[in-house]
Amino acid sequence: MKAAVLDDVGVPPHFGDFAEPEPGEGQVVVDVAAAAVNHLDLAKASGLVLHRAASDSVRGGVRRGRSDGPRPSRLLRRPVAPYGSWAQRTLVPETDLLDVAAGVDDATAAALGNTGLAAWLALSWRARLQPGESVLVLGATGAVGSVAVQAAKSLGASHVIAAARNPDRLQWARQHGADAAVVLAPGTDLPAAFRQAAGDHGIDVIIDPLWGEPALAAMQAATPGARHVQIGASTGATINLPATVIRSAELEILGFVVFRVPLQARRDAYRSLTERAALGEIAVDVIRLPLAKVASAWEQEQHGAHARLILTP
Ligand SMILES: NC(=O)c1ccc[n+]([C@@H]2O[C@H](COP(=O)([O-])OP(=O)(O)OC[C@H]3O[C@@H](n4cnc5c(N)ncnc54)[C@H](OP(=O)(O)O)[C@@H]3O)[C@@H](O)[C@H]2O)c1
Structure with missing residues (x-):
């Protein structure tokens, strides 16, 4: 599969090939629809060991239903290392999926994942x-x-x-x-x-x-x-x-x-936040970039992009 791959600490990841995730017990492989680029991801990825998909800290990924039929979008809280959300597919513990309210587009849902939850x-x-x-x-x-x-x-x-x-x-x-x-x-x-x-x-x-x-x-x-x-x-x-x-x-x-917020409180908050977004009470300016442009997204975030950068694998 294609993914953002970190070759070295602190340098932008490149778009390349990475091993397909294989699910272990209690884990699911998901197709990533949209993944946010957060300061936190850059900070953590800058200190990660080499040759990992960038980045296991990315929390803003949103999955779409797979071949087994339409399912609601969900937020990927914490992919299993070395996989991350900046990839076509990733691996997550089943318990780490947060429900997205109906009616929110994937880019907005991803943008609200870390910083939106922090605000709410x-x-x-x-x-x-x-x-x-x-x-x-x-x-x-x-x-x-x-x-x-x-x-x-x-x-x-x-x-x-x-x-x-x-x-x-x-x-x-x-x-x-x-x-x-x-x-x-x-x-x-x-x-x-x-x-x-x-x-x-x-x-x-x-x-x-x-x-x-x-x-x-x-x-x-x-x-x-x-x-x-x-x-x-x-x-x-x-x-x-x-x-x-x-x-x-x-x-x-x-x-x-x-x-540090208890998981159930985060689940409830993310649900409420995305419901308000669906009602138009909460908006986020987003710039969508294809995953292939990950190096550019990294540079833009480092230099203070004034809209939320969202990678679409
Ligand atoms: N505790 C948590 O769970 C949590 C979660 C997410 C983020 N954070 C932290 O929260 C902070 C903000 O994150 P963010 O994602 O909102 O960042 P951001 O999108 O880059 O926004 C930063 C804000 O700070 C302002 N700013 C930057 N330098 C400033 C300065 N020297 N004087 C006055 N204002 C300044 C910016 O103003 P301009 O528009 O004028 O540049 C902008 O309003 C970061 O420290 C981040 O690590 C914490």
Whole structure:
């Protein structure tokens, strides 16, 4: 079969031949319909041993029914090494297939697999967002942030503030549910800008894939009792966080990683997320590329593609 094959650590995979997967007990071979290209895949694949199909960490693959008749699409959570989703076929434990709601195209379902789940679960499971609460989404132009803006609205948030560097791309967030936007421009008094954008709603939940100065400013603007969900560090790995900031807003700072969420919660979340996508409440900009273009997809993701890259084997 054809697959994205890693010949060396840290260099783009090439499109080539790879051994057909042979199922062991409790495993199934599936045809891959669409597979997302995530930062996580690049990071993990860069440290993988040689001669593996890229990459066993790819979680965004979506399967289609095979020759035994039409079956609903399902998300491949974790292919069995050395197989990955960037291939015509892959191998997965039967228990690792998550249901995709009817009516969602495969590329969107794949795009929602890792970053979409992160956004949805950070709000619903980690922050325990309640209808009527207000949410500030940092990095709202990114893969996690752009879903978080829409998911917050879909989960009943009364007021959603989108914050990011690029004013043009923030318009997308405004068109997809954000009630207010803050540009993370150098020299801006960010705590004041966040407070102004929040108005009387305050800020009950902060979704933070950035850390760095925007995260500190968000905490300074938060409503007492707010939950700050720490997801990633696109801006910087460390901040100087005065104790008074945490105390004065009685902040709950909550670390979050998708893979630590119990499997059943992930199943339920992915089902809900794809149902909302089917209803048009959650959209993702995707660029479809044939699997043969995997090296180009890798390079584009490394340089910050502004749409979700989806490989179609
Ligand atoms: N915890 C988890 O389970 C989990 C799951 C998925 C992702 N993550 C992490 O979450 C983070 C975001 O992932 P993603 O897939 O959304 O990435 P992404 O699509 O590349 O988006 C990154 C976002 O960060 C912004 N950004 C980057 N550098 C910045 C800087 N120096 N200052 C201000 N904003 C900056 C980007 O803004 P521009 O549009 O202006 O470039 C964009 O809004 C990453 O650290 C990733 O590893 C964690």
